[in-house]
Amino acid sequence: MSAPIDHGGGVTAAAAAFGGRPKNWLDLSTGINPCPVALPEIPTRAWHRLPDSYLVDAARRAARDYYDSGEILPLPVAGTQSVIQLLPRLLRQRSQFAMTDDKVAVTDDKVAVVSPTYGEYARAFASAGFAVDAVDDIAAIGGQHRLAVVVNPNNPDGRVWPAEALAALHDRMKSANGLLVVDEAFGDTDPALSLAARAQELPNLIIFRSFGKFFGLAGLRLGFAIAPEDILARFEDWLGPWAVSGPALSLAASLLRSDVAAIRRCLDDRSAALQAALSAAGLRIKGGTALFTLVADIRASDIYTHLCRHHILVRKFDYAPDWLRFGLTPDPAADNRLSAALQGFER
Known part of the structure; x- marks a missing residue:
């Protein structure tokens, strides 16, 4: 580790x-x-009971409309950090690679992370035994990479990549059976950069969105994943039941439908x-x-x-x-x- x-x-x-x-x-x-932002009223039942499916469904529908993700219902998660840590497991499963003896196994699959950027991506993959290439541009991502990470806009330098360039990168990754992860944690201030509206046309794309940064509620620990249904189902299964609190889901359903x-x-x-x-x-x-x-x-x-x-x-x-x-x-x-x-x- x-x-x-x-x-x-x-x-x-x-x-x-x-x-x-x-x-x-x-x-x-x-x-x-x-x-x-000012907090809308949270129903008492959201505090009193475990988060029932109606709360999850309401938050997912509000996120779909806010992010304009079409037929994809974004999955609420307890901050995007919770799903970043699942990416090595997802990639290993796709590669049909197994770990043994409770040791970190090394795989030939390579991961590209456009860098410098949010450091937890490289840390998560390196800790799981993957070789991580820190590349300075999406043009350096090639067929040897099974997964690529692009933070757009980037943290900490604010660098941006147009949606068309990232869609083309997705197609390159798809042709090599690879995955593209686009982290849009700072994307709320410039929606035109987002790939969410095209996500249903890009089957090897995973998008992460942060809720707390834009609304000023980082302590809520809430984010959303936008991806094909099979990937979202795996994330949901691996995160386990009641992964996001009822109050967080209630706030998301309200604020994502507000005038921002x-x-x-x-x-x-x-x-x-x-x-x-x-x-x-x-x-x-x-x-x-x-x-x-x-x-x-x-x-x-x-x-x-x-x-x-x-x-x-x-x-x-x-x-x-x-x-x-x-x-x-x-x-x-x-x-x-x-x-x-x-x-x-x-x-």
Whole structure:
């Protein structure tokens, strides 16, 4: 088993190292809407009883309409991390490869992950004994790869691939009996990038969608998988009964049918304010999405420490020591707090 990956959101550890109470820190280390939506009423029965099929069905129908997935009813999961960890099992089953003696077996099947990106994909496959090729472009994915992962828009640099290019990649993978996984966790702010509307025409495609990032409810631990029915049935079986809580399903059914235009406008405003603060501090913006901004600076490590001393947490990267990722600030007061801290950094 490889070492755990250091993700964003570690305010408690940062406060232990730099002082202050975690609740008083400004956490900009994640790509989550900092202005969570107002919660609709959750029926008491959703809390009181195990999640019955009517709740699952309502959430799936709402997700189908929201993601425009046609005849495919997206499968609700307890955060997309829960199904990322099932991908090696799926690939092994498709390859009719068995593990023995409770040891990690090594297979000749190769997996391509367009990198750098969310690290749990490579970790999951490597821990299961698969060879993982970190490729820098979808053009580098070939017939030797049994599965390919593309995060679109990408985390942490915001790189995007047009839907047509990914559909063509799917066809290449399909011709070699391979699978394409497209992670659209940050796709809500730009629906035109999504392949969901074409998913029923692309039988070797798996799409993962995050719920909590866009709606600002990451603690709910909810996501959706869009894939052919046989793959969704395997995921559902492997996840076991009651994989998603009743309150989460109830919220999904309500919020996915709500008007999200105001959320997008809010995120655009917050993103503009963040980029203005970063530019005013002389930081070079390398990329990002409406939910985060990536900067590149040779002083990144010192800036990170300086911000921590001001009880502001951002995301640093061991594989790119000159990168820092800034999540959105929640309001103008936080904009001013970040700007003051950045202006106080000694250049």
